Amino acid sequence: MRIYAIYNIKGGVGKTTTAVNLGYLAAEAGLRTVLWDLDPQGAASFMFRIKPKVKGGGKALISGKRPLDDAIKGTDFDNLDLIPADFTYRNMDLLLDDAKPGGRPDDAPGGKPARRLSKLLAPLADEYDAVFLDCPPSVSLVSENVLHAADTVVVPLIPTTLSVRTLEQLAAFVGEFKGFRPEIFAFFSMVDRRKKLHREIIEQLAAPRGDVARTIIPSLSVIESMSVWRSPVAVIAPGNAAAKAYRALWAELRAREGLASS
Amino acid sequence: MAPAMAGFIVDGTDPQTWDDIVAAALAALGEEFTVTPEPAAPARPGTAADGLSQRATWYDTFDWRLSKAGVTLEYVPGRGGSELRLSSAKPDADADVTQPVAGWQPSRPHLIGDLEGGPVGARLASLVAMRALIPVAATVTATAAYRLLNSDGKTVARLLVDQPAVTGPQPGPLPPRLAVAEVRGYQAQARRAVRLLTAVTGLSAGARPLFADALRLTGRRPGDYSNKVDAEISADMPAAGAAATILLRLLDTIDANGGGVLADIDTEFLHDLRVSVRRTRSALKLFGDVLALTAEELECYAAGFKWVGDLTTPTRDLDVHLLDFPGTVRSLAAARPDDLEPFRAYLEGRRRREFRVLTRGLRSPRYAALTQEWRARLSKIQQERAGSATGRRNRAGHRYQPPGGSARVLAAERTRAAFVKVAKRGAAITPDSPAQDLHDLRKRGKELRYALEFFAPLHEPGAYANVVGDLKRLQDCLGEFQDTEVQIEEIRSIAAAMLAAHEAPAVTLLAMGEVTAGLAARQRAARADFERRFTAFADVAGQRRMAALLRGGTA
Ligand SMILES: Nc1ncnc2c1ncn2[C@@H]1O[C@H](COP(=O)(O)OP(=O)(O)OP(=O)(O)O)[C@@H](O)[C@H]1O
Ligand SMILES: [Mg+2]
Numbered sequence: 001m002r003i004y005a006i007y008n009i010k011g012g013v014g015k016t017t018t019a020v021n022l023g024y025l026a027a028e029a030g031l032r033t034v035l036w037d038l039d040p041q042g043a044a045s046f047m048f049r050i051k052p053k054v055k056g057g058g059k060a061l062i063s064g065k066r067p068l069d070d071a072i073k074g075t076d077f078d079n080l081d082l083i084p085a086d087f088t089y090r091n092m093d094l095l096l097d098d099a100k101p102g103g104r105p106d107d108a109p110g111g112k113p114a115r116r117l118s119k120l121l122a123p124l125a126d127e128y129d130a131v132f133l134d135c136p137p138s139v140s141l142v143s144e145n146v147l148h149a150a151d152t153v154v155v156p157l158i159p160t161t162l163s164v165r166t167l168e169q170l171a172a173f174v175g176e177f178k179g180f181r182p183e184i185f186a187f188f189s190m191v192d193r194r195k196k197l198h199r200e201i202i203e204q205l206a207a208p209r210g211d212v213a214r215t216i217i218p219s220l221s222v223i224e225s226m227s228v229w230r231s232p233v234a235v236i237a238p239g240n241a242a243a244k245a246y247r248a249l250w251a252e253l254r255a256r257e258g259l260a261s262s
Numbered sequence: 263m264a265p266a267m268a269g270f271i272v273d274g275t276d277p278q279t280w281d282d283i284v285a286a287a288l289a290a291l292g293e294e295f296t297v298t299p300e301p302a303a304p305a306r307p308g309t310a311a312d313g314l315s316q317r318a319t320w321y322d323t324f325d326w327r328l329s330k331a332g333v334t335l336e337y338v339p340g341r342g343g344s345e346l347r348l349s350s351a352k353p354d355a356d357a358d359v360t361q362p363v364a365g366w367q368p369s370r371p372h373l374i375g376d377l378e379g380g381p382v383g384a385r386l387a388s389l390v391a392m393r394a395l396i397p398v399a400a401t402v403t404a405t406a407a408y409r410l411l412n413s414d415g416k417t418v419a420r421l422l423v424d425q426p427a428v429t430g431p432q433p434g435p436l437p438p439r440l441a442v443a444e445v446r447g448y449q450a451q452a453r454r455a456v457r458l459l460t461a462v463t464g465l466s467a468g469a470r471p472l473f474a475d476a477l478r479l480t481g482r483r484p485g486d487y488s489n490k491v492d493a494e495i496s497a498d499m500p501a502a503g504a505a506a507t508i509l510l511r512l513l514d515t516i517d518a519n520g521g522g523v524l525a526d527i528d529t530e531f532l533h534d535l536r537v538s539v540r541r542t543r544s545a546l547k548l549f550g551d552v553l554a555l556t557a558e559e560l561e562c563y564a565a566g567f568k569w570v571g572d573l574t575t576p577t578r579d580l581d582v583h584l585l586d587f588p589g590t591v592r593s594l595a596a597a598r599p600d601d602l603e604p605f606r607a608y609l610e611g612r613r614r615r616e617f618r619v620l621t622r623g624l625r626s627p628r629y630a631a632l633t634q635e636w637r638a639r640l641s642k643i644q645q646e647r648a649g650s651a652t653g654r655r656n657r658a659g660h661r662y663q664p665p666g667g668s669a670r671v672l673a674a675e676r677t678r679a680a681f682v683k684v685a686k687r688g689a690a691i692t693p694d695s696p697a698q699d700l701h702d703l704r705k706r707g708k709e710l711r712y713a714l715e716f717f718a719p720l721h722e723p724g725a726y727a728n729v730v731g732d733l734k735r736l737q738d739c740l741g742e743f744q745d746t747e748v749q750i751e752e753i754r755s756i757a758a759a760m761l762a763a764h765e766a767p768a769v770t771l772l773a774m775g776e777v778t779a780g781l782a783a784r785q786r787a788a789r790a791d792f793e794r795r796f797t798a799f800a801d802v803a804g805q806r807r808m809a810a811l812l813r814g815g816t817a
Contacts, residue, residue, distance in 0.1 A: 049414040049415055051414075071447075072446055072447055073446060074417075074445040074447055076409070
């Protein structure tokens with residue numbers, strides 16, 4: 001089971017869009033896939049027409065009182081399931097902090113229960129090949145949990161000077177992890193090639209850094225229309241440039257994994 | 263993640279109404295859900311355009327051994343790999359096994375050797391033995407899938423509509439089947455869909471094996487062939503009617519096996535055909551007189567069936583050698599298994615030649631004329647002598663007395679006579695008697711056995727089983743005694759023939775010598791056993807049991 005966290009501390013950069021599209025493509029490729037919508041706003045759940053509500057409450061899920069398994073919903077697509085968002089996730093930081101599984105002392109650095117999510121996900125390993133975590137923006141205990149749980153941190157970047165700084169900070173933060181460190185897979189999203197700034201930043205950043213993908217997701221109206229159709233782009237317009245771009249991104253991500261593991 | 267299913271079957275036998283019932287089911291679901299056809303799956307490696315049609319072929323032996331044992335064998339082709347599935351009617355999950363097969367030809371009969379090396383083959387080997395697995399029904403099922411959407415347009419359950427059809431041997435549509443498939447996390451909605459379908463008239467909840475539907479359409483019924491006599495006779499039928507009924511039933515069995523013999527599907531078609539021919543000849547001897555045929559006619563039919571019997575003997579003898587071969591090889595003490603290979607090759611060559619002679623005979627005008635005229639003759643007698651022997655009156659008002667009386671009288675009289683012959687001849691056998699005396703006794707024993715079987719429906723089952731059980735043990739002993747002798751003689755003459763044809767390496771002849779030695783030992787053992795077996799059958803108690811049987815009760 002491989003865990004992909006779609007992560008960026010900034011909002012509105014295309015995290016949910018990425019999680020939905022890559023999750024769909026993973027399932028289409030035959031991987032048994034589950035997407036966990038960790039954002040209380042429930043944008044990913046909405047995309048799959050699933051109500052942003054966890055049976056028995058999100059609190060019981062995070063505390064480990066209820067198995068994750070209970071909350072899983074089938075999407076309309078083969079191999080693709082979803083764990084819906086829940087309103088209680090707006091206090092996720094508190095939930096994670098509260099959760100003291102069996103009263104055992106926590107092994108997280110700084111005494112924080114930063115590996116809580118990782119433990120919750122472990123039982124899914126038999127049932128799924130791929131897990132996608134759609135994270136809310138912000139620096140928080142949630143983000144830290146997500147980074148500790150992930151095998152790969154997928155980072156959508158809008159080509160701005162600031163976004164370069166964001167990526168560097170993230171790489172530095174992950175670099176300080178003791179033990180396992182997730183891979184970072186960043187890519188440019190919402191790219192408008194007509195903008196000089198976009199072109200310049202992409203050239204500057206992509207060339208020297210190994211953790212930035214060659215694939216670029218352009219800014220396209222089909223992608224925006226996903227929230228109207230409530231479907232992944234590969235379903236709305238399979239032949240469209242957007243669908244092709246996400247397929248290329250998924251292929252590059254998989255190829256990168258192949259290199260990393262060999 | 264296999265979704266839970268709830269199944270429904272469309273009722274009725276009129277395909278015209280089936281579509282309406284399916285439409286009604288969709289309409290019922292439409293009251294609560296938006297029902298839309300499942301969009302065709304996007305083209306993906308491994309799925310073809312007809313990804314939603316499934317073929318299946320079911321097998322059984324000609325004498326329904328699988329169905330009698332409560333198991334079903336199904337062949338399911340698939341792009342990812344084809345397999346044989348063996349499932350049990352009993353609710354015993356680990357009875358179900360599958361075996362992948364490659365290059366399987368579904369419409370052909372298969373011998374158990376074709377399944378060697380897999381779990382299904384291992385499970386079936388002793389049950390099926392030398393019989394071929396014959397396709398008894400084949401279907402193709404087209405599945406239409408529908409999504410049941412909630413008000414958000416989310417798929418909360420699926421409806422699968424299967425349209426099965428028999429593709430062979432007699433094509434035709436079968437009642438559609440509906441199933442509600444759950445989507446994970448939406449159990450309540452699936453239950454709701456099931457409740458809506460339950461209210462649709464013309465739909466029945468539950469599962470019935472598709473095989474059962476397919477068989478019904480084909481007009482087949484498990485157990486519709488059996489090599490038992492099982493003639494439909496009753497005690498107060500006129501004797502001639504009963505005799506004709508028994509002989510017709512034997513002729514049915516002869517005819518039922520003819521095709522399988524000619525197609526050389528397995529050895530037992532010929533075996534069953536021979537048994538029925540032998541029974542026919544015995545029956546003619548035992549009660550041919552009550553048929554009121556002329557002496558010449560009777561003689562002519564008796565000669566005809568003797569001809570058929572003789573025609574089949576060489577092939578059957580070689581079949582027996584070849585069927586025994588694996589056991590023979592295992593029993594070798596000094597010789598190596600390979601030593602016997604030339605012997606096997608020789609037997610196979612001879613069998614091919616003899617089989618050609620046999621098929622020429624069975625396809626000849628003589629054979630056709632014999633069986634067709636015999637059927638016409640018997641049917642006429644059966645029609646004329648149907649009904650009850652008692653209670654009918656002739657024109658003069660006298661009570662009608664059929665020649666030979668009733669079936670009950672015929673059975674008692676003729677079975678007793680056959681028994682007396684066996685008892686007398688058997689009692690005369692001493693340790694010094696020549697082998698021929700035992701062979702003759704075996705023949706008389708066979709006649710008695712057949713007499714018992716012909717009239718079995720008239721006997722009390724418990725008493726019948728007792729008598730037949732003892733007789734069978736005696737006959738097995740006499741059979742072993744004679745068959746081993748015949749086989750020894752045959753191997754000797756085959757050895758001479760192989761030597762003459764320069765097809766006999768020395769090691770092979772040595773091994774064949776060892777085989778005859780083993781047979782001779784078995785023959786001696788059978789001879790030593792005879793006394794005990796005969797006494798068990800024909801001592802005073804045995805005679806009483808027989809008398810009680812013929813009186814219609816238990817001893
Ligand atoms: N490549 C693109 N082209 C055009 N529009 C895009 C593209 N990617 C994302 N968008 C649009 O940008 C908006 C934000 O995207 P999305 O919700 O995926 O970001 P997010 O990072 O998940 O946001 P949040 O931080 O609020 O969770 C959405 O309206 C989406 O349709
Ligand atoms: Mg989002």
